Amino acid sequence: MRILVIDGDPETVGQLTCSFSRAGQQIESTADGRSGLMLATTSPYDVIILDRDLSEIDGLSLVATLRQTGTATPILFLTSLGSVADRVAGLEAGADDYLLKPFDFSELMARVRALARRPPFQGQQITLRVADLEVNLISRTVMRAGRVIDLLPREFELLVMLMRNEGRVLTRTMLLERIWDFHFDPKTSVVETHVSRLRMKIDRTYPARLIHTVRGRGYSLYPSS
Incomplete structure (x- = not known):
């Protein structure tokens, strides 16, 4: 899989890069929403993982923009904002999944794999x-x-x-x-x-x-x- 990580926390990015690389996945990362938007709209990824708290463009706005511009890549929020209202806002913005920090990598990996193999549409109907x-x-x-x-x-x-x-x-x-x-x-x-x-x-x-x-x-x- 090719995974894009958008997170301003160097510790989280380092942990994800190390863990996903050991699992044989290809990782690219960036620390702010604006560069994340550019990467997500110009390069193909199997899954995007991002934080809610980003500089330049916040996570909610970034996801909403990606969906409005037709980017269908599965998106998972990985964030410390964990109230029901926060989760509702993230999913309503267009994210496919929502996981809280601190997290267990095995659960994150399972969710990422599930998103990557999810068909864009059911059946062959267009x-x-x-x-x-x-x-x-x-x-x-x-x-x-x-x-x-x-x-x-x-x-x-x-x-x-x-x-x-x-x-x-x-x-x-x-x-x-x-x-x-x-x-x-x-x-x-x-x-x-x-x-x-x-x-x-x-x-x-x-x-x-x-x-x-x-x-x-x-x-x-x-x-x-």
């Missing part, structure tokens, strides 16, 4: 269609009735999951686990907020609603009759 809504999984573009709709990375993931499960009810717990990787209830309105934003973009200006709330159960995407 385009999803429900009624007049179309999503291209390669270009990550969304169109409804021929009009382009701009979505944030987490909104895109949520829409794809709803479309892949057309007509099925997805519970809040299912969405927390699949989209945000929470295996407990963080007691936030992150799901409701994202569904509301997605509904505003997908349904607001169109006569037929696609995203439906199933009271007491969850959410489902299907064409209105």
Whole structure:
């Protein structure tokens, strides 16, 4: 694997470089967000590991920028900021995983390997269609009735999951686990907020609603009759 580490702490970088090199992995590192952004957008990596606390460009802004510019490389936050709110913010920015310092390298290695082998999309499908809504999984573009709709990375993931499960009810717990990787209830309105934003973009200006709330159960995407 080719791994990019973006961290301003020399001790952490040294530990990661030594440990990953012993495991046969290729490591590149930089200490600030601006140079990290340049490397991440100009060179191919299998996984990016970065801290939240970076100079020049902070970690959250860096991840959000990478996702907005179409960089699909798996990203793992390795940071000392460990509250539920911190983790939610990191995952909402577009990161794929979140691990706290101090860390056990064997756990980090397992997570990195899991991210590296994760397929970018399930199956061989390139385009999803429900009624007049179309999503291209390669270009990550969304169109409804021929009009382009701009979505944030987490909104895109949520829409794809709803479309892949057309007509099925997805519970809040299912969405927390699949989209945000929470295996407990963080007691936030992150799901409701994202569904509301997605509904505003997908349904607001169109006569037929696609995203439906199933009271007491969850959410489902299907064409209105």
